[in-house]
Amino acid sequence: MVVFSGDLDKAIAAFIIANGAVAMGSKVTILFTFWGLNILRKPEKVSVKKGLVDSMFGFMMPRGSKKLKLSQMNMMGLGAKMIRSVMKNKNITSLEDLIKSAMDSGVEVVxxxxxxxxxxxxxxxLIDGVKIGGVGYYLGEAEDSNVNLFI
Structure with missing residues (x-):
């Protein structure tokens, strides 16, 4: 699976699919690219030396899964809060727990x-347990797969 989007709803969908596939015995690799990388960022600021442009990117992008916006009806952040509240009230697993479950179950997060x-x-x-790899690594993992998703 390739996760290009950094939207909350799409991240939830990606990890629901990943958890379902690994529960069915499939090997799952997810490559996070561009805006999808924000899902994997630690919520706390990490002290690393960066240039001006890199620092600006870091400042403007959401830091971690709890800061993600909805792709539709975000309403200046209210939509994301509402969807998280609905999920909690209906005992639906949070994105953060879906991520942990996937990684604990062997989903390869790249x-x-x-x-x-x-x-x-x-x-x-990045959160602990994330591997770093390029498109070649991902394509090698996906080569024998019958399913390849782009989110």
Missing amino acids: ACSMSMDVMGIVKEE
């Missing part, structure tokens, strides 16, 4: 190294 370079993100800014 951050695209080229996108990291472009967006000024370094490994220290």
